[in-house]
């Protein structure tokens with residue numbers, strides 16, 4: 472999909488999107504990706520221990536005083552201001568590769584287009600600083616965004632080309648990420664940095680690209696009933712809270728169950744006017760409350776269940792399925808946010 476002779480920089484940021492940073496890193500290394508892009512220093516150090524020879528690109532997260540630590544662990548810093556470049560120059564004892572980030576227009580980090588060319592030239596002139604790559608990241612999700620992204624990508628390529636004509640040849644250039652690949656943006660760069668697609672996650676609305684061949688890496692999130700309550704007269708569910716948005720436990724009739732999976736585990740209370748569901752015996756059962764460590768499930772439409780019954784929060788069970796799309800709609804947030812929340816605490820089982 473990314474074309475021949477294009478380097479693949481595979482992202483393991485955001486806690487590898489609900490998966491396991493180290494296991495995902497090892498698998499991607501086995502698959503011979505060209506570099507891994509890390510979100511945090513601690514994760515990068517962990518991966519470095521397991522993969523001594525892999526290039527680890529640090530996405531932005533550093534202050535200049537953190538640079539010596541990056542270099543000690545053989546991490547490739549992203550340079551998004553001159554202070555970081557000077558810190559590399561001051562602490563590097565030999566020529567050291569850096570990747571320069573250009574701000575594609577998101578207003579986050581990187582050199583803005585008008586400054587990029589002179590900044591890159593200045594950094595390339597610093598002692599012991601080797602500009603290995605120039606890159607940008609342009610998140611966009613819709614048709615007007617695609618047009619903007621293509622225009623920005625072309626401008627980016629023009630900056631790189633202008634530098635080349637002036638005698639500064641940057642070996643690695645990267646503008647495309649998942650959406651640019653899926654929506655067919657054109658560039659003449661020789662690398663891509665991809666996260667969403669690697670995890671089998673649609674990165675844009677389905678009508679803009681065909682994501683049907685992707686399979687989710689996080690296959691399922693499961694729990695089990697640790698408590699079953701039959702119906703009883705005067706039954707209520709939920710927690711009575713006080714304060715401005717105070718609410719009372721509400722009357723409920725029917726059986727209920729409890730799973731030891733709450734927002735501490737990355738679950739979330741459904742957005743207003745949304746009902747979330749889990750699967751039990753292939754059937755959807757509504758979620759009545761999500762608390763810090765526990766969630767309450769409506770079992771009123773299911774046969775009498777015992778504790779220990781399997782509950783599927785994400786994934787398939789018999790004919791039933793709960794997809795990442797479902798969870799992100801119910802929780803009123805993006806798919807990445809749903810996955811990132813769930814990368815915290817639950818033990819993981821690796822298959823395949």
Ligand SMILES: *Cc1c(COP(=O)(O)O)cnc(C)c1O
Pocket residue numbers: 482484530607608610648649650664665666667668674
């Ligand atoms: C996350 C990220 C990417 C890849 O993201 P996609 O999900 O593929 O869009 C690329 N570059 C940077 C800087 C990123 O933070």
